[in-house]
Amino acid sequence: NYIVSLGNVCRWLAGKAEALGVEIYPGFAAAGLLYNEEGAVNGVVTGDMGVEKDGSHGPGFAPGMALMGKYVLIGEGARGSLAKQLIAKYKLSDGREPGKYGIGLKELWQVKPENHRPGLVQHSFGWPLDMKTGGGSFLYHLEDNQVAVGFVLH
Numbered sequence: 001n002y003i004v005s006l007g008n009v010c011r012w013l014a015g016k017a018e019a020l021g022v023e024i025y026p027g028f029a030a031a032g033l034l035y036n037e038e039g040a041v042n043g044v045v046t047g048d049m050g051v052e053k054d055g056s057h058g059p060g061f062a063p064g065m066a067l068m069g070k071y072v073l074i075g076e077g078a079r080g081s082l083a084k085q086l087i088a089k090y091k092l093s094d095g096r097e098p099g100k101y102g103i104g105l106k107e108l109w110q111v112k113p114e115n116h117r118p119g120l121v122q123h124s125f126g127w128p129l130d131m132k133t134g135g136g137s138f139l140y141h142l143e144d145n146q147v148a149v150g151f152v153l154h
Ligand SMILES: Cc1cc2nc3c(=O)[nH]c(=O)nc-3n(C[C@H](O)[C@H](O)[C@H](O)COP(=O)(O)OP(=O)(O)OC[C@H]3O[C@@H](n4cnc5c(N)ncnc54)[C@H](O)[C@@H]3O)c2cc1C
Pocket: 006, 028, 029, 030, 031, 075, 076, 077, 078, 080, 081, 082, 103, 104, 105
């Protein structure tokens, strides 16, 4: 199998996207939603930068920018703050199953070369959980004799 770091994949994809002319603004959180007169989302506004602890404008102050789009895709991951507003405004969770969350733990192990098989993936389910609890473990053999060892509990 190919085992990849999501952070490295994102960095690689960012370079590809920028080469195609996509503008990426890392470090700027989308702080608010913008709506057109029909109530449809047509953009986001980024947060003000350089605001002091007391709320005053520091020397590096820069006001937030409005970024408008024909299409606006919200991809904040789980528990997004803007997604939360949209879910409430458009009642997106009405009649749906409640969200499900899990906790995951991971360690990076350096193993002996003779115990390392790059690309090996092993998953386990069940033990040590009981019959009512979902979850399992994983072993991902990365490069350089490293193995990601983890456990996820629903
Ligand atoms: C411990 C763990 C292990 C996992 N292992 C695997 C695995 O081995 N294989 C697999 O396929 N999946 C795995 N997953 C699941 C996978 O990581 C997720 O399903 C996937 O990352 C979700 O992608 P996403 O783009 O929806 O959200 P995310 O990856 O969460 O990306 C959302 C991004 O938006 C940013 N963001 C949030 N709010 C704002 C805002 N207002 N303005 C600007 N940016 C914002 C966040 O900082 C984040 O970078 C794992 C998840 C966890 C927690």
